[in-house]
Amino acid sequence: MAQLIDGKIISKQIKDELKEQVTAMKTEGKEVGMAVIQVGKDPASTVYVGNKKKACAYIGIRSESYELPEETTQEELVTLIERLNRDDAIHGILVQLPVPAHIDEQAIIRAISPKKDVDGFHPQSVGALSIGQKGFVSCTPAGIIQLLKRSNIEIEGKECVVIGRSNIVGKPMALLLLRENGTVTVAHSRTKNLKEVCKRADILVVAVGRPKMIDASYVKEGAVVIDVGIHRGADNKLCGDVDFDSVEPVASAITPVPGGVGPMTIAMLMYNCVEAAR
Numbered sequence: 001m002a003q004l005i006d007g008k009i010i011s012k013q014i015k016d017e018l019k020e021q022v023t024a025m026k027t028e029g030k031e032v033g034m035a036v037i038q039v040g041k042d043p044a045s046t047v048y049v050g051n052k053k054k055a056c057a058y059i060g061i062r063s064e065s066y067e068l069p070e071e072t073t074q075e076e077l078v079t080l081i082e083r084l085n086r087d088d089a090i091h092g093i094l095v096q097l098p099v100p101a102h103i104d105e106q107a108i109i110r111a112i113s114p115k116k117d118v119d120g121f122h123p124q125s126v127g128a129l130s131i132g133q134k135g136f137v138s139c140t141p142a143g144i145i146q147l148l149k150r151s152n153i154e155i156e157g158k159e160c161v162v163i164g165r166s167n168i169v170g171k172p173m174a175l176l177l178l179r180e181n182g183t184v185t186v187a188h189s190r191t192k193n194l195k196e197v198c199k200r201a202d203i204l205v206v207a208v209g210r211p212k213m214i215d216a217s218y219v220k221e222g223a224v225v226i227d228v229g230i231h232r233g234a235d236n237k238l239c240g241d242v243d244f245d246s247v248e249p250v251a252s253a254i255t256p257v258p259g260g261v262g263p264m265t266i267a268m269l270m271y272n273c274v275e276a277a278r
Ligand code: NAD
Pocket: 140, 163, 164, 165, 166, 167, 168, 169, 170, 187, 188, 189, 190, 191, 194, 207, 208, 209, 210, 228, 229, 230, 231, 241, 261, 262, 263, 265
């Protein structure tokens, strides 16, 4: 039976560590502040924003919330971001994505000061990661590294296969595994012989965005399998990109959905915000 990598427990550990640090910073007169901006009323975004504000409250980070109407212009949003860039009481700025179609997402990402880029999406943050310099790292892949390390799973020298090459998960994941001295392959929608490529993996990170696509036929006996996907099925239950029931018997360790990678994303966002304040 595979070891279950429990993101709920590990994310709570991280949040509790941060809570201690934030409390200590308060005694030195420093309060950590985060601005959370949502444009429009997308229901999924509202849930994510609510969870982020709850995590801030738990840790003791002061959160300022900006709920802007759907028709907000790009100029208005950039003006708000620039004001928050100059605000010394705000250490992290989060714009919940996606923004409405009339706003250029990349322009918004670039408007956030790299010093307050707690999502790690700014080109300067991405560039720093790719050349091994200090900078904010995209929260989901950073959380996966924490899941592996805190579960005592060694990355150095391991064959790591990442399925997916998105800017927020696949690409930064590959760079982080490389930084940990893994031997990294990135597979994607044009990869030939995907099964053969995946079967090489000691550590398989799946971020394809397709419910239960990866079954046991893609997995080497004893591999560690990290499932980034989140989908709500017709039965209203959550599932991942990995067919858990099929893969669990062959894997040595696996993340469940829900309760695996998901909770880590917010924990690492909080981590980035505390780092920004430091
Ligand atoms: P995306 O759609 O941007 O990227 C998917 C990637 O998968 C692409 O690079 C594509 O090349 C690859 N792909 C698609 N079909 C493929 C196929 N048949 N074979 C091989 N590769 C294929 O998705 P994303 O933003 O990277 O997210 C991936 C999944 O992770 C989604 O289910 C998303 O909801 C989830 N997600 C979860 C969290 C979290 O906090 N747990 C965070 C971000 C994304």
